[in-house]
Amino acid sequence: MIEIPKTYSPAAVEDRWYAAWLRHGFFKSSPNPAKEPYTIVMPPPNVTGVLHMGHMLNNTIQDVLIRRARMQGKEALWVPGTDHASIATEAKVVAMLKDQGLDKREIGREAFLEHAFAWKEKYGGIILEQLKKLGASCDWDRTRFTMEPKLTAAVIQVFVDLHRKGHIYRGIRMVNWDPVGRTAIADDEVIAKEMPMRMFYLKYELVEDEVRSDEVRSATFEVEREANAPRTSHLAPRTYIVVATSRPETIMADVAVCFNPADERYQHLRGRKVRIPLFNKEIPIIFDDYVSADFGTGALKVTPAHDINDYELGLRHNLPVIDVIHEDGTLTEAAGPYAGQDRFAVRKQIGKDLDAAGLLVKVDDYVTAVSTSERTGAVIEPKLSLQWFLKMEPFKEKALAAVMSDEVQLVPPKFKNMYRTWMEGVRDWCISRQLWWGQRIPAYYLPDGQLVVAETDAEALAEARRLTGDLNLPMTALRQDDDVLDTWFSSWLWPISVFDGFEDPDNADINYYYPTNDLVTAPEILFFWVARMIIAGQEWRQQVPFKNVYLTGIVRDAQGRKMSKSLGNSPDPLDLIATFGADAVRTGMLFSSPAGNDLPYDQKLIEQGRNFNNKLWNAFRLLKGWEVSADAPQPEAAALAGQWFTARLNQATGQIDEHFAAYRISDALLTVYKLIWDDFCSNYLELIKPTYGEAVDAATLAQASGHLETLLRLLHPFTPFLTEEIWHLLHERGEREYCCVAAWPTSGPVNNALLTQMAAAFEVVQAIRNQRAAKGLSPNLALPLVARDGTALAGLEAVVRKLANVSAITVGEAPAGAVPVVAGGAELALVLPVGSFDVEAERARLLKDLAYAQGFLASVDKKLGNEKFVANAKPEILATEQKKRADALAQIAALEAQLRAL
RNA sequence: GGGAUGUUAGCUCAGCUGGUUUAGAGCGCUUGCUUCACACGCAAGAGGUCACUGGUUCGAAUCCAGUACGUCCCACCA
Numbered sequence: 001m002i003e004i005p006k007t008y009s010p011a012a013v014e015d016r017w018y019a020a021w022l023r024h025g026f027f028k029s030s031p032n033p034a035k036e037p038y039t040i041v042m043p044p045p046n047v048t049g050v051l052h053m054g055h056m057l058n059n060t061i062q063d064v065l066i067r068r069a070r071m072q073g074k075e076a077l078w079v080p081g082t083d084h085a086s087i088a089t090e091a092k093v094v095a096m097l098k099d100q101g102l103d104k105r106e107i108g109r110e111a112f113l114e115h116a117f118a119w120k121e122k123y124g125g126i127i128l129e130q131l132k133k134l135g136a137s138c139d140w141d142r143t144r145f146t147m148e149p150k151l152t153a154a155v156i157q158v159f160v161d162l163h164r165k166g167h168i169y170r171g172i173r174m175v176n177w178d179p180v181g182r183t184a185i186a187d188d189e190v191i192a193k194e195m196p197m198r199m200f201y202l203k204y205e206l207v208e209d210e211v212r213s214d215e216v217r218s219a220t221f222e223v224e225r226e227a228n229a230p231r232t233s234h235l236a237p238r239t240y241i242v243v244a245t246s247r248p249e250t251i252m253a254d255v256a257v258c259f260n261p262a263d264e265r266y267q268h269l270r271g272r273k274v275r276i277p278l279f280n281k282e283i284p285i286i287f288d289d290y291v292s293a294d295f296g297t298g299a300l301k302v303t304p305a306h307d308i309n310d311y312e313l314g315l316r317h318n319l320p321v322i323d324v325i326h327e328d329g330t331l332t333e334a335a336g337p338y339a340g341q342d343r344f345a346v347r348k349q350i351g352k353d354l355d356a357a358g359l360l361v362k363v364d365d366y367v368t369a370v371s372t373s374e375r376t377g378a379v380i381e382p383k384l385s386l387q388w389f390l391k392m393e394p395f396k397e398k399a400l401a402a403v404m405s406d407e408v409q410l411v412p413p414k415f416k417n418m419y420r421t422w423m424e425g426v427r428d429w430c431i432s433r434q435l436w437w438g439q440r441i442p443a444y445y446l447p448d449g450q451l452v453v454a455e456t457d458a459e460a461l462a463e464a465r466r467l468t469g470d471l472n473l474p475m476t477a478l479r480q481d482d483d484v485l486d487t488w489f490s491s492w493l494w495p496i497s498v499f500d501g502f503e504d505p506d507n508a509d510i511n512y513y514y515p516t517n518d519l520v521t522a523p524e525i526l527f528f529w530v531a532r533m534i535i536a537g538q539e540w541r542q543q544v545p546f547k548n549v550y551l552t553g554i555v556r557d558a559q560g561r562k563m564s565k566s567l568g569n570s571p572d573p574l575d576l577i578a579t580f581g582a583d584a585v586r587t588g589m590l591f592s593s594p595a596g597n598d599l600p601y602d603q604k605l606i607e608q609g610r611n612f613n614n615k616l617w618n619a620f621r622l623l624k625g626w627e628v629s630a631d632a633p634q635p636e637a638a639a640l641a642g643q644w645f646t647a648r649l650n651q652a653t654g655q656i657d658e659h660f661a662a663y664r665i666s667d668a669l670l671t672v673y674k675l676i677w678d679d680f681c682s683n684y685l686e687l688i689k690p691t692y693g694e695a696v697d698a699a700t701l702a703q704a705s706g707h708l709e710t711l712l713r714l715l716h717p718f719t720p721f722l723t724e725e726i727w728h729l730l731h732e733r734g735e736r737e738y739c740c741v742a743a744w745p746t747s748g749p750v751n752n753a754l755l756t757q758m759a760a761a762f763e764v765v766q767a768i769r770n771q772r773a774a775k776g777l778s779p780n781l782a783l784p785l786v787a788r789d790g791t792a793l794a795g796l797e798a799v800v801r802k803l804a805n806v807s808a809i810t811v812g813e814a815p816a817g818a819v820p821v822v823a824g825g826a827e828l829a830l831v832l833p834v835g836s837f838d839v840e841a842e843r844a845r846l847l848k849d850l851a852y853a854q855g856f857l858a859s860v861d862k863k864l865g866n867e868k869f870v871a872n873a874k875p876e877i878l879a880t881e882q883k884k885r886a887d888a889l890a891q892i893a894a895l896e897a898q899l900r901a902l
Numbered sequence: 903g904g905g906a907u908g909u910u911a912g913c914u915c916a917g918c919u920g921g922u923u924u925a926g927a928g929c930g931c932u933u934g935c936u937u938c939a940c941a942c943g944c945a946a947g948a949g950g951u952c953a954c955u956g957g958u959u960c961g962a963a964u965c966c967a968g969u970a971c972g973u974c975c976c977a978c979c980a
Contacts, residue, residue, distance in 0.1 A: 620939085
């Protein structure tokens with residue numbers, strides 16, 4: 001026979017099988033009315049992204065689900081693709097251009113997009129190639145890209161449709177401005193980060209337009225005392241309001257100072273004015289409930305252009321808006337001497353200037369949550385700008401109901417509450433982005449300021465001509481909106497657009513595959529992706545896009561930190577695959593990752609996966625290494641083992657199916673893991689193993705191969721490569737006979753009686769081995785066993801003899817020098833070689849067992865002695881308790897008898 | 903500040919509608935073994951008053967309330 005290496009080497013195997021699967025087109029799918037569809041659309045990774053541990057977890061789960069469905073005979077389709085990720089990609093391209101000495105704004109939109117597409121062609125989709133290394137069984141012929149022409153057309157079509165329905169509007173709103181990306185970003189893309197900040201206490205001089213100085217003085221003194229300000233004598237004639245702010249660089253944009261209407265300290269200031277420090281501009285004092293009297297000094301500087309609350313305050317009090325910050329974070333002309341400088345530089349400088357002018361009372365250091373951009377990390381600037389919005393009100397109720405009624409089931413369900421909170425408080429969606437990489441908003445402005453929204457230039461022109469009545473209006477008279485749409489405005493269409501459901505709403509694909517079955521994604525995008533896909537599904541297909549949403553956890557390092565590029569704490573998945581094999585990485589990721597739970601990553605898990613693969617490999621080696629005897633009879637132990645393992649297999653298959661039904665993927669894996677390691681290798685193979693040097697009988701080998709094959713099928717979704725390899729090495733296969741398309745095992749009737757009997761026999765075996773270990777006796781030394789009565793082992797003598805290496809089993813009284821073994825309901829004695837029996841040690845062991853048994857009996861008796869228990873407990877519970885009592889009594893009697901015999 | 907969720911062995915987690923559980927698994931640990939598939943292994947073993955305090959119940963890791971600590975989500979406090 002051919003020499004099989006004793007260590008499994010995945011590297012040589014994985015690429016070969018992946019290529020074979022592709023060659024046979026096993027992952028391809030097309031509508032097949034005879035089969036039930038099972039569909040997953042991949043959450044599209046960023047087109048310029050590289051594989052990280054989060055992708056590994058996510059895509060492994062998807063692959064496990066899709067491979068199992070395929071084996072179950074469903075028409076399984078996993079649609080891959082990438083997302084154009086406007087901000088992230090545009091940032092990368094801008095950085096690349098910068099390296100080449102080019103500036104985005106200088107080269108212009110068209111040239112920029114050429115560079116961007118060139119970049120995408122070169123680096124885009126690397127991540128999909130990496131997923132192939134993981135074994136992802138996607139239908140690659142269906143790979144889509146959110147910015148490809150067809151999907152772009154869908155986006156434009158949807159925009160126009162929503163605009164026609166009156167759900168899209170354009171308005172000035174306070175948005176989260178990213179000064180680095182120079183674009184507005186959505187609330188969801190803002191990350192609050194704890195940062196050290198400084199609170200400046202500034203003096204706003206009261207304008208003395210009337211003589212009420214006594215009152216004013218008393219009020220301001222109080223304020224100054226609160227602020228621990230030194231009394232500055234040369235300023236004595238003047239009085240000040242002390243205002244706390246973390247943003248002194250915006251004081252020139254202040255339009256008022258505001259107090260709480262109930263704040264007694266400031267009542268007399270109604271109708272008065274103050275001067276902005278350094279700038280000496282007079283602004284009014286106003287009162288509004290928004291301000292808390294007990295925060296800071298109770299005085300708020302109102303800066304409508306740079307704070308959302310101040311903006312609303314400004315609207316209520318009819319105040320002007322002064323914008324002092326440019327799109328890139330530098331200050332405008334309105335900032336006077338500070339114009340052109342960066343906001344943070346000005347903050348520093350103005351602090352110094354205020355101090356020098358005696359206008360700074362004090363500065364406090366504190367830590368607070370600051371909004372930053374998820375994509376660029378820049379500190380967000382609340383900024384007023386003209387943006388496009390999608391109304392959420394028309395959609396929220398239905399989208400909420402879909403999840404609350406479990407029409408879309410979230411796994412785990414704890415996320416339902418989060419979803420509800422968000423959906424109930426959802427705000428209009430700002431869908432415009434001041435970028436170039438993305439779908440350009442199909443809105444056109446006419447010279448007279450009128451607006452036309454249309455799918456194409458030609459349609460826009462026609463409409464414009466109709467509006468203006470000018471039939472010769474040239475296209476050049478129309479100016480298209482410069483902004484592009486938010487990336488999520490294309491991803492929310494993904495489950496429909498990958499099947500061309502917008503271009504051709506009644507095509508065979510969309511009718512067959514939609515709605516999809518499972519979506520596997522991270523909880524952090526539950527709102528801005530999952531929720532919106534539900535809305536889109538309901539709006540354009542009148543049907544939710546998926547039945548189940550499996551929310552994964554976050555992969556963390558040993559210190560519990562999120563794995564990230566910047567921390568450098570993430571291993572390179574491809575290195576891991578090269579070192580341990582994709583199967584090992586897949587199982588490692590799944591060992592400890594129930595839905596919604598974070599995965600504390602530890603390389604040990606991957607190693608465990610590799611060890612497991614090697615274990616199975618060696619089980620196969622063992623079978624393959626045996627000589628076969630055609631006419632040898634099947635030994636009793638092997639026959640019993642065969643029946644028993646069939647029962648275990650049926651039992652475990654049922655459990656695995658249950659785990660899958662409840663999306664307990666880790667549990668499903670662990671069940672196969674133990675079935676293979678403990679039941680198949682440790683018990684079954686040991687039981688059927690022929691005596692050294694002898695051949696195995698043909699029946700047993702055939703049975704064992706059959707069992708192994710079933711195990712391969714159960715394990716295939718988790719470790720596709722290894723199982724495929726063994727599948728083909730086990731015996732010759734037909735042209736298209738592959739493990740990856742073999743039938744998923746179905747569970748048959750379980751012989752529970754046999755399972756119970758065998759479990760008892762294994763207990764006996766363990767007790768005997770325990771004795772050997774305790775006495776330091778080699779497992780190779782065959783020992784005789786004496787049973788108290790002939791029924792003790794209930795026909796399982798062969799099992800005990802084989803596994804415990806027992807030479808003979810006789811019935812009768814235990815001879816002197818035999819060590820008692822009471823286990824699995826049997827009363828036995830193991831005959832040891834002379835001199836190895838220590839009576840005192842044995843007595844101690846028996847006494848310990850006796851004490852446990854008596855304790856157990858006491859707890860059962862306590863229950864049974866309780867009249868209320870006997871009166872109230874269900875009959876079957878009572879029966880169990882009585883059986884427990886009888887068993888305990890028998891056990892105690894046996895132990896006592898053995899103690900007397902010592 | 904609001905909401906969700908968790909606290910079970912050294913670590914990571916099961917324990918699904920209270921009763922075969924004086925609590926299980928994997929890893930780790932201890933001891934012995936290079937035994938003929940596998941040392942990426944085999945065998946045996948140690949290890950937990952189920953966060954705390956009350957309550958409901960014949961019976962609580964499991965249900966309820968409170969406390970402590972943790973995690974996550976949401977939120978405009980200058």
